[in-house]
Amino acid sequence: MSRTGPRRSESIRVxxxxxxxxxxxxQGFAATTIEGIATRAGVAKQTIxxxxxxxxxxxxxxxxxxxLEGLAWAEPAGTPVEDLVTHLHRVADFFQxxxxxxxxxxxxxxxxxxxxxxxxREGFLRGQRERDLVGLGAIVERHTGKAPDxxxxxxxxxxxxxxxxxxxxxxxxxxxxxxxxxxxxxxLRSTD
Amino acid sequence: MSRTGPRRSESIRVxxxxxxxxxxxxQGFAATTIEGIATRAGVAKQTIxxxxxxxxxxxxxxxxxxxLEGLAWAEPAGTPVEDLVTHLHRVADFFQxxxxxxxxxxxxxxxxxxxxxxxxREGFLRGQRERDLVGLGAIVERHTGKAPDxxxxxxxxxxxxxxxxxxxxxxxxxxxxxxxxxxxxxxLRSTD
Amino acid sequence: MSRTGPRRSESIRVxxxxxxxxxxxxQGFAATTIEGIATRAGVAKQTIxxxxxxxxxxxxxxxxxxxLEGLAWAEPAGTPVEDLVTHLHRVADFFQxxxxxxxxxxxxxxxxxxxxxxxxREGFLRGQRERDLVGLGAIVERHTGKAPDxxxxxxxxxxxxxxxxxxxxxxxxxxxxxxxxxxxxxxLRSTD
Amino acid sequence: MSRTGPRRSESIRVxxxxxxxxxxxxQGFAATTIEGIATRAGVAKQTIxxxxxxxxxxxxxxxxxxxLEGLAWAEPAGTPVEDLVTHLHRVADFFQxxxxxxxxxxxxxxxxxxxxxxxxREGFLRGQRERDLVGLGAIVERHTGKAPDxxxxxxxxxxxxxxxxxxxxxxxxxxxxxxxxxxxxxxLRSTD
DNA sequence: CACTAAACGAGACGGTACGTCTCGTCTTGTG
DNA sequence: CACAAGACGAGACGTACCGTCTCGTTTAGTG
Numbered sequence: 001m002s003r004t005g006p007r008r009s010e011s012i013r014v015x016x017x018x019x020x021x022x023x024x025x026x027q028g029f030a031a032t033t034i035e036g037i038a039t040r041a042g043v044a045k046q047t048i049x050x051x052x053x054x055x056x057x058x059x060x061x062x063x064x065x066x067x068l069e070g071l072a073w074a075e076p077a078g079t080p081v082e083d084l085v086t087h088l089h090r091v092a093d094f095f096q097x098x099x100x101x102x103x104x105x106x107x108x109x110x111x112x113x114x115x116x117x118x119x120x121r122e123g124f125l126r127g128q129r130e131r132d133l134v135g136l137g138a139i140v141e142r143h144t145g146k147a148p149d150x151x152x153x154x155x156x157x158x159x160x161x162x163x164x165x166x167x168x169x170x171x172x173x174x175x176x177x178x179x180x181x182x183x184x185x186x187x188l189r190s191t192d
Numbered sequence: 193m194s195r196t197g198p199r200r201s202e203s204i205r206v207x208x209x210x211x212x213x214x215x216x217x218x219q220g221f222a223a224t225t226i227e228g229i230a231t232r233a234g235v236a237k238q239t240i241x242x243x244x245x246x247x248x249x250x251x252x253x254x255x256x257x258x259x260l261e262g263l264a265w266a267e268p269a270g271t272p273v274e275d276l277v278t279h280l281h282r283v284a285d286f287f288q289x290x291x292x293x294x295x296x297x298x299x300x301x302x303x304x305x306x307x308x309x310x311x312x313r314e315g316f317l318r319g320q321r322e323r324d325l326v327g328l329g330a331i332v333e334r335h336t337g338k339a340p341d342x343x344x345x346x347x348x349x350x351x352x353x354x355x356x357x358x359x360x361x362x363x364x365x366x367x368x369x370x371x372x373x374x375x376x377x378x379x380l381r382s383t384d
Numbered sequence: 385m386s387r388t389g390p391r392r393s394e395s396i397r398v399x400x401x402x403x404x405x406x407x408x409x410x411q412g413f414a415a416t417t418i419e420g421i422a423t424r425a426g427v428a429k430q431t432i433x434x435x436x437x438x439x440x441x442x443x444x445x446x447x448x449x450x451x452l453e454g455l456a457w458a459e460p461a462g463t464p465v466e467d468l469v470t471h472l473h474r475v476a477d478f479f480q481x482x483x484x485x486x487x488x489x490x491x492x493x494x495x496x497x498x499x500x501x502x503x504x505r506e507g508f509l510r511g512q513r514e515r516d517l518v519g520l521g522a523i524v525e526r527h528t529g530k531a532p533d534x535x536x537x538x539x540x541x542x543x544x545x546x547x548x549x550x551x552x553x554x555x556x557x558x559x560x561x562x563x564x565x566x567x568x569x570x571x572l573r574s575t576d
Numbered sequence: 577m578s579r580t581g582p583r584r585s586e587s588i589r590v591x592x593x594x595x596x597x598x599x600x601x602x603q604g605f606a607a608t609t610i611e612g613i614a615t616r617a618g619v620a621k622q623t624i625x626x627x628x629x630x631x632x633x634x635x636x637x638x639x640x641x642x643x644l645e646g647l648a649w650a651e652p653a654g655t656p657v658e659d660l661v662t663h664l665h666r667v668a669d670f671f672q673x674x675x676x677x678x679x680x681x682x683x684x685x686x687x688x689x690x691x692x693x694x695x696x697r698e699g700f701l702r703g704q705r706e707r708d709l710v711g712l713g714a715i716v717e718r719h720t721g722k723a724p725d726x727x728x729x730x731x732x733x734x735x736x737x738x739x740x741x742x743x744x745x746x747x748x749x750x751x752x753x754x755x756x757x758x759x760x761x762x763x764l765r766s767t768d
Numbered sequence: 769c770a771c772t773a774a775a776c777g778a779g780a781c782g783g784t785a786c787g788t789c790t791c792g793t794c795t796t797g798t799g
Numbered sequence: 800c801a802c803a804a805g806a807c808g809a810g811a812c813g814t815a816c817c818g819t820c821t822c823g824t825t826t827a828g829t830g
Contacts, residue, residue, distance in 0.1 A: 003828080004771090004774075004827070004828045004829055005773040005826075005827060005828065006773085006774060006775050006826045006827050007828095009776080012776085028305065029303070029305075033816060033817085034816080034818085036816095043777080044775095044776060044777045044779085045818085046775095046777085046820085046821095049818070049819080050775080050776090105304055107300075107361060108300045108301065108304045110364070111297055111299060111303075112221040112301060112304075113222055114220065125363070129363075155370060155371055155374055158355040159351070159355050159378065162359070163351050163358075164354070165354065165357070165358045165361065166350055166353060166357045166358060169361050170317065171321075172309055175350075178347060179347055182347055183351060187378070190374075190378050195796095195797085195803095195804070195805090196796065196798060196804050197797075197806070198794075198795040198796050198804085198805065198807080199795090200806075201806075201807080204807085225785060225786085226785080226786075228785090235808080236810090237786095237788095237810095238806095238809085241787070242806075387778075387823085388778050388823045388824065389777075389778040389780070389822050390778085390820075391779095391821090391822080392780075393781080396780090396781085412690065414688055414689060417810090417811060418811080418812080418813085419810085419812080420811090422782095426782085427781085428781060428782040428783060429782095429813085429814095430781080430782085430813090430814080430815090431781060433813065434780075489687055491687060491746060492686065493687070494748070495684020495687075496681060496684045496685060496688075497606055498604065505748070509746065539754060539755055539758055542739040542755055543735070543759060543762065545742060546739030547735050547738030547739070549738065549741070549745065549746060550734055550738030550739075550741045550742060551734060553741065553745050554683060555705075556697070559734075562731060563731055566766075570735065570763070570766050571762070574762050585801080585802090588802090609790065610791080611790065611791080620801095620803045620804065621792085621793095621804090621805090622793085622804090623802060623803080625792070769830100771828105771829080771830080772829080772830100773827095773829105774826090774827090775827095776823105776825075776826090777822100777824080777825095778821105778822085778823095778824105779820100779821095779822090780820080780822100781821095782817100782818100782820105783816100783818095784815105784816095785814105785817105786815075787814095788811105789810100789812070790810095790811095790812100791808105791809080791810090792808100792809095793806105793807080793809105794808100795804100795807090796806100798801105798803085798804105799800105799803105
């Protein structure tokens with residue numbers, strides 16, 4: 001016997017996520033207020049608070065819909081080095097897209113708010129880290145013939161992705177192609 | 193003939209910077225309000241607005257007083273690789289200190305606010321980048337016997353520092369010792 | 385079909401008017417700040433600004449609730465002269481009451497602020513003038529047997545009320561009984 | 577042996593009084609701030625505070641220079657009734673002049689501030705009341721042949737001047753000629 | 769096909785901080 | 800030592816959002 005009455009409106013959910021996304025890209029994170037999202041989505045504030053705890057949760061929700069593919073590791077399509085370079089370029093490009101800006105904003109906010117940091121890590125980063133280790137592990141295994149242990153793999157991931165995030169988060173500029181290539185070659189050579 | 197009247201009070205400047213620093217470490221960036229800083233420093237709000245445009249400027253001012261030495265490159269004390277590893281460890285440790293937390297917060301805020309991003313880059317990051325290139329250039333030169341060109345040097349800096357910042361900013365955890373060592377060896381080996 | 389959502393809280397309205405009244409009597413007009421009223425009424429500042437434009441409007445609102453009866457003309461109870469004297473005494477006494485102090489303060493403020501002057505006249509004085517002319521007209525008619533024209537009536541009102549207001553506003557002292565009596569006799573005799 | 581060093585500058589005193597006067601007429605009492613007066617007079621704020629306790633004192637100072645003659649009782653020039661009417665017209669006109677506006681503002685402010693009220697009464701009104709009683713006393717004596725006692729005289733003054741002040745302070749409009757004439761005739765007739 | 773009961777819009781409300789304004793005091797160097 | 804210049808502590812201003820709350824109204828189901 002299920003309960004009576006209306007169910008959560010999917011159209012509202014979508015309208016809110018889109019409004020949040022749009023506001024973030026157009027006005028920035030600080031100007032993306034719950035009130036603004038509500039107005040833009042044509043929705044009452046209370047309706048938002050009923051389903052999300054904070055704007056961070058909204059943006060996380062929006063991120064999940066978009067970021068998974070933007071940061072996904074592709075199927076092998078060339079040599080391991082080529083595939084790795086391709087992936088790093090893809091990551092660098094991702095931050096130019098709306099979803100990448102959302103992630104960038106959430107990462108920024110995570111530096112300022114412990115709760116938001118936890119939510120981001122639990123809600124996105126941990127899963128992404130897992131996917132990165134799997135994707136990178138496959139490439140390394142194709143390159144060297146055996147899978148490195150998890151700790152080693154994590155370090156490799158840091159060495160590869162760190163410089164790209166560094167350029168974006170610290171200098172606000174996308175990583176250039178050469179940086180990805182240099183990182184890929186250095187790191188794969190180190191596994192020989 | 194200089195102008196008459198009272199001059200800017202240095203003791204107020206120091207009190208404000210300390211209050212801001214303390215509040216940031218104790219309560220976090222969001223809870224570090226101008227009003228709170230003023231109360232804590234025993235100063236009128238207007239006095240703060242007279243000299244600083246925003247709390248970001250205050251924290252930048254505080255950073256300048258503290259971060260320069262925390263991220264400075266030391267004089268040669270061992271082999272180039274040893275010195276590089278030492279420096280990377282130092283950078284990793286820096287983010288555990290108050291000044292490092294200030295930098296972390298400002299980097300986070302810079303993702304959310306274009307103006308703050310510009311202020312941070314002009315006020316701190318550009319100078320720090322310069323110091324990093326000089327310091328790293330010296331080490332590379334000692335290692336290889338000749339100085340790499342500026343573009344190459346920049347890439348090396350990204351590859352070395354990126355992973356450390358990545359761990360701090362993305363995972364909120366300090367880089368472990370091995371990461372710095374791996375980065376140092378990889379990068380210096382690449383210059384052979 | 386009326387609009388949805390919560391309605392204006394009457395209890396808040398009353399709390400604000402009382403707080404304003406109390407503060408004015410206890411601390412004076414200048415010390416009666418919106419902030420103080422809000423605190424005293426246990427209400428958010430924004431709530432006050434939602435419903436009133438300024439403290440003058442609040443006091444006008446408070447005045448409306450109280451001053452109407454304090455300055456009302458009573459039903460005939462004796463000879464016209466007796467009734468007129470009674471009314472003038474009543475007006476003189478009115479300025480000793482809280483509502484009278486509110487009116488006094490608003491009159492004072494009206495000298496200093498054109499907008500406040502207009503608000504006071506539109507919001508209270510015009511109506512009171514009308515009531516005064518009607519009340520006085522009835523007494524004169526009882527006394528002489530015919531109603532004077534409006535212009536004449538206005539002059540009589542000025543001659544009767546002027547001295548009382550003069551004593552209050554210029555000398556800060558209530559008019560004594562004799563002044564009212566003298567005014568009443570002089571003016572009524574002039575209509576013979 | 578008088579003390580050494582510069583004395584109070586008379587030119588500053590005049591500049592301040594003029595600036596205050598001008599500001600009051602142009603901008604109103606509220607906008608007439610000490611800071612504004614200082615700027616306009618080309619004088620330092622501290623210099624004003626050295627010699628006056630508040631803007632009320634400044635305006636009182638300014639009033640003394642101007643109001644004495646504006647409200648003075650003239651020498652006999654016609655019948656007592658004519659002279660009284662002339663004086664009442666003069667009082668009504670006075671409030672259209674700058675000095676009259678200063679007095680009006682000070683009267684307004686006196687309703688809002690006890691200290692200011694005391695200062696105004698001590699600094700101006702008491703003396704003016706005295707002059708009014710003397711002037712009116714002379715007229716009454718000319719009219720009836722004997723001087724009324726002080727209490728009676730005071731009541732007559734209230735009956736004569738009250739209506740004029742009432743129109744100005746309550747309705748913000750000058751008393752018309754008829755009002756003065758009516759008051760003069762009524763009051764003088766009452767002394768027969 | 770009423771009858772529920774939750775979802776929803778609208779928006780009032782107590783708070784907190786914002787950045788601005790002006791006050792009256794205090795400090796510093798000049799004439 | 801009077802003065803200009805102006806820094807300073809204090810505190811109210813009016814605004815923006817926050818997150819909570821109370822209202823009708825609308826929208827499914829369930830009986």
